[in-house]
Amino acid sequence: SKTTTSAIGVTGEVCGLCGDFDGNGQNDFTTQGQLVVSNPIEFANSWKVSSTCPDVEMNVDPCVVNKNRHSWAKMMCSIITGKTFKDCHHKVDHRPFHENCVKDSCACNTGGDCECFCTAVAAYAQACSEAGACVAWRTPEICVFCDYYNSPGNCSWHYNPCHTPCYKTCLNPEGTCTNPLPELECYPICPEDTPIF
Numbered sequence: 001s002k003t004t005t006s007a008i009g010v011t012g013e014v015c016g017l018c019g020d021f022d023g024n025g026q027n028d029f030t031t032q033g034q035l036v037v038s039n040p041i042e043f044a045n046s047w048k049v050s051s052t053c054p055d056v057e058m059n060v061d062p063c064v065v066n067k068n069r070h071s072w073a074k075m076m077c078s079i080i081t082g083k084t085f086k087d088c089h090h091k092v093d094h095r096p097f098h099e100n101c102v103k104d105s106c107a108c109n110t111g112g113d114c115e116c117f118c119t120a121v122a123a124y125a126q127a128c129s130e131a132g133a134c135v136a137w138r139t140p141e142i143c144v145f146c147d148y149y150n151s152p153g154n155c156s157w158h159y160n161p162c163h164t165p166c167y168k169t170c171l172n173p174e175g176t177c178t179n180p181l182p183e184l185e186c187y188p189i190c191p192e193d194t195p196i197f
Contacts, residue, residue: 105120168196
């Protein structure tokens with residue numbers, strides 16, 4: 001069925017298939033009629049663009065449909081359950097993130113497979129970071145560093161997931177750390193002649 005996601009722009013002012021971005025994962029399945037439901041199919045059907053589109057009636061497991069990808073997805077997503085994230089396991093339950101990683105990696109079989117995998121692992125890394133367990137998980141072989149995308153003459157970006165985000169910005173030209181940026185994985189080093197991020 002055709003669906004849509006609308007976004008207005010800031011925290012708590014987003015709606016649709018991607019949730020409402022208010023930091024609470026418990027209310028993301030809010031229907032177009034503003035009801036919080038637990039059934040993902042009911043939730044997705046509520047966001048159809050046209051009422052003439054038929055409802056989806058069953059949720060197909062992408063790993064059953066794409067059996068050849070299932071072993072690859074399980075192998076790749078084992079980074080979440082393995083030693084790389086061991087310091088986070090007691091802070092954030094890795095099981096739902098691993099399950100989502102496997103399903104997303106199975107489903108993404110049209111050329112963006114690594115992007116789907118990397119996004120799923122990054123979601124767990126973000127949850128770990130928010131729980132106080134910073135994990136440097138990217139490597140040149142797994143979901144490349146942001147440094148890979150640097151180009152001459154611009155800010156150079158560096159992978160540093162455990163960095164304290166405090167920069168000179170247009171809203172903070174002195175670079176005081178009373179209101180830091182959200183925790184990210186990539187941070188800029190700005191040229192001396194353009195020091196404002």
